[in-house]
Amino acid sequence: MKRFSHFLLSAAACLAIACGGPSGHALSDFTTEVYTPFYASGFDIRGTDKDASTLVTVHNPWQGGSNVEQHLLILRDGAKVPANFDGQAVKAPVRHVVCMSSSHVAMFDAIGQVKRISGVSGIDYISNPYVQEHRLCGEVRDVGYDTNLNFELLAAMRPDILLLYGVTGENTVVTGKLRELNIPYIYIGDYVEESPLGKAEWLVLAAELCDLRAAGADTLQRIARDYHALKAQPAPEAPRPKVMLNTPYRDTWFLPPTHSYMIRLVEDAGGEYVYTKNDSNASVAVDLEEAYLLANAADFWLNVGPCNTLAELTAQNPKFANIPVVRDRKVYNNNRRQTPSGGSDFWESGVVRPDLVLRDLRTILSGGSDATYYYKRLE
Structure with a gap:
């Protein structure tokens, strides 16, 4: 059984004595592991034997986070919030949700509950068909982004919960205003997970909010089953094909670390990442000349930014035209499925369907001719 943090134990000790609500329980009662993730490191769900309420603990939900914990109390069976509980609380099942990331939309869609979404951030960049269809009648609203959130609209909408994401830390301006408006929120840390x-x-956390924990776990198990089945297939003939990633941004070429999300997908698909120097937990800037040499040594080049054609790619740098993978048309981008405004479904539904992403990469690296879902070859 996982242990609570020192902070939570200390808080629970005080609450156990004097902070029980009308339901008769305190935070110290949440000791039963209701759901312990098998792959994710960023959350867990605990329960109590006194009612069906659960406590979600989110760990380090942004890049560089250390010893950060946030708590969301999900109330059921008429339970009340324990006095002096400083976390967020929401009654389940939630009926109106605002998603600040497109990946959050995909989570509710994956469990068949996308109709619970009433607000999103950057609606033009959302691929989900339900969101696009229901924006026209006002059933799904665009609430803005970051510090430009439309708090007046949120106050009128009165969502049950708002799902946030943080880049380097908590946006206290936003969370302070949400507390003032009495709108529950929680940071979702899917993007910092290294495992696909x-x-x-x-x-599963989205499912927990909808009182569909078992269905969420079943959905995840089916995805994991298909992912592992693909991973177990014979790899391309040795040596493994070498893979280059990304393109320069303002004359700087950022390459991810060797244990990151994308690299794990490449390796599980039978490929080998060309850049082995970065074992940190973040992408690093690589000298353009070094990156050019790496690209020359690659058998495939993936994720080339906004490019839709080889002409667009070589327009960035004429030297790219001489790279072997460009001449051999082995450049693939993950933007086959995108909105007219450029929103990528790869970073939306692809987050909850790594099995489909892996299938694409298997097809590409093996030189197969099967149709790909998220990727397209640049011509």
Whole structure:
């Protein structure tokens, strides 16, 4: 059984003595492991034997987070919030949800509950058909983004919960205003997970909010089963094909670390990442000349930004035209499925369907001719 943090134990000790609500329980009662993620490292769900309420603990939900914990109390059976509980609380099942990331939309869609979404951030960049269809009648609203959130609209909508994401830390301006408006929120840390299945497992938290925990776990198990079946297939003939990633941004080429999400997908698909120097927990800037040499040594080049054609790619740098993978048309981008405004479904539904992403990569690296779902070859 996982242990609570020192902070939570200390708080629970005080609450156990004097903070029980009308339901008769305190935070110290939440000791039963209701759901312990198998792949994700960023959350867990605990329960009590006194009622069906659960406590979600989110760990380090942004890049660089250390010893950060946030707590969401999900109330059921008429339970009340324990006095002096400083976390967020929401009654389940939630009926109106605002998603600040497109991946959050995909989580509810994966469990068949996308109709609970009433607000999103950046609606033009959302691929989900339900969201696009129901924006026209006002059933799904665009609430803005970051510090430009439309708090007046949120106050009128009165969502049951708002799902946030943080880049480097909590946006206290936003959370302070949400507290003032009495709108529950929680940071979702799927994007910092390094495991493809770890990212997908956050859909179980969405299911918990909908009182569909078992269905969420079943959905994750089916995705994991298909992922592992693909991973177990014979790899391309040795040596493994070498894979280059990304393109320069303002004359700087950022390459991810060797244990990151995308690299794990490449390796599980039978490929080998060309850049082995970065074993940190973040992408690093690589000298353009070094990156050019790496690209020359690659058998495939993936994820080339906004490019839709080889002409667009070589327009960034004429030297790219001489790279072997460009001449051999072995450049693939993950933007086959995108909105007219450029929103990518790869970073939306692909987050909860790593099995489909892996199938694409298997097809590409093996030189197969099967149709791909998220990727397209640049011509």
